[in-house]
Amino acid sequence: MILLRIMLFPFAVLYGWITRFRNWLYDKGVLKSYSFDIPVIAVGNLSVGGTGKTPQIEYLIRLLSVEYNVAVLSRGYKRKSKGFVLADTNSNAETLGDEPYQYYRKFQNVQVAVDADRKNGITQLLSQHEKPDVILLDDAYQHRKVKAGFYILLTSYDDLYADDFMLPTGNLREGRNGAKRADIIIVTKCPAGISEKERNEISHRLKISNKQALFFTYISYDDRIYGNNDIIPVSDIIAKHKTLVAGIAKPLPFFEHLRNERDVLMTFPDHHDFSMEDVSKITEKPDNLIVTTEKDYVRLIDKLQSDRLFYLPIKTAFVSGQQDFNQKVKSVFLKRGEITSVKN
Structure with a gap:
């Protein structure tokens, strides 16, 4: 398997140039990105799978749903339905996908929807009788058609994007430069007792900018x-x-x-x-x-x-800085005066 990945290196280089060119087209406005009048928070990664997006989305639901009407929009990976689907009592894992159905079963106070076209999905959610105050985009870091107001990038402790390479040689879906779009970067699945020295070393390896915040989390088992x-x-x-x-x-x-x-x-x-x-x-x-x-x-x-x-069940737990993280996420409601309706 390792030998095969090495042999596919030329295709990884080609794929890297394609994704870089695509991002350049969006950055320069040649390809249009759409923004919306409510806070949209995108959670995702640069690599394929295994970074802990689901518990992170659940953390955000718990954090925000106390004060705001929250909606979660996912593509619904491996679902058997098509187009936009809003979860209801007839939904199951086949119509929504496993992760969105998990959200729906677990959090009855949030709207859960799936749509591969995130722009259409957001438009459909905003046309509902009960409009959300904030939309969480699950696994949408590469979905440049929608310009989120806030980006959270996840990278796994044992597989940092700084140490990875493009598919099919590595596991990256886009180049490491894509991390620059993130407002917050979270190193997930850390040892609970990770030292401050190691955290500083990881921060240096990830090349965190002054405009970004870095946090470390671990998996907490029920x-x-x-x-x-x-x-x-x-x-x-x-x-x-x-x-x-x-x-x-x-x-x-x-x-x-x-x-x-x-x-x-x-x-x-x-x-x-x-x-x-x-x-x-x-x-x-x-x-x-x-x-x-x-x-x-x-x-x-x-x-x-x-x-x-x-x-x-599992949950995301912060090694340190949890309150700082919460405040940074909630600051999205203050950007450009976008203070939306608060739950009664």
């Missing part, structure tokens, strides 16, 4: 797992026989958090659409608890109706 009819403390299930199921980009931390030496570990591709054959394999051991990620749970729940099926 102390309980959740099923349809039961909630169990994690401490009670560590020693039990389990089948651990993960269809995410980087499953190892999930496994290491829950596993014992007798557990069955089952890994699937990111955003995997579970087949009935998959379900049969997952349920092979009738005495095992089945524990999966929250994202996989929303894909499995309609196919695996079982009291043995549970999921482990």
Whole structure:
């Protein structure tokens, strides 16, 4: 695999020039970007998958939905529907995609929509009877057709964009210069005890500008797992026989958090659409608890109706500077006088 990536280096160089030229066209106004009269916050990355966008979006929902009407707009990766779809009681992972459906199930006080055309999606959300005060664009850092008012760029601690290269040799969807568009850069999935010295070293490697803010976060696991009819403390299930199921980009931390030496570990591709054959394999051991990620749970729940099926929620936690981050995000409502309606 490594040899193949090296052999594809010329294509990576070509892809890098194409994405750079595309960004230049947007920067110079040759290709038009559209902005809107309400705050739009884009969250994304330079690389493909595994940087923790979902818990970061959920953090922003919790932060902003107390005061504002929040809408989340995603493309709905691997969904089976087309065009603009606003989540409702008939929605599921197939019509929305796993992550948007997770948002919808979890946060009943926010609007969740999907549309590959983010400009159209925002326009549709603004035409709803209950208009949002702020729109969170999920995985939209490269969607230059919409000019967001605020950009949050994520990069994983163990795979910094500064150490990566363009696809297909590396994992970057656009060159490292794309980081300059970010207002905030977050290094995700850090060790909780990362030292100040290492944080300063990473800041230097990422070449953070004076106009940007850098934060470090880690994954905080819930102390309980959740099923349809039961909630169990994690401490009670560590020693039990389990089948651990993960269809995410980087499953190892999930496994290491829950596993014992007798557990069955089952890994699937990111955003995997579970087949009935998959379900049969997952349920092979009738005495095992089945524990999966929250994202996989929303894909499995309609196919695996079982009291043995549970999921482990995660949250984004800040190493330091959480209040500073919150204030910087909320400052988007003060830009250009765009103070919007506040919830009663």
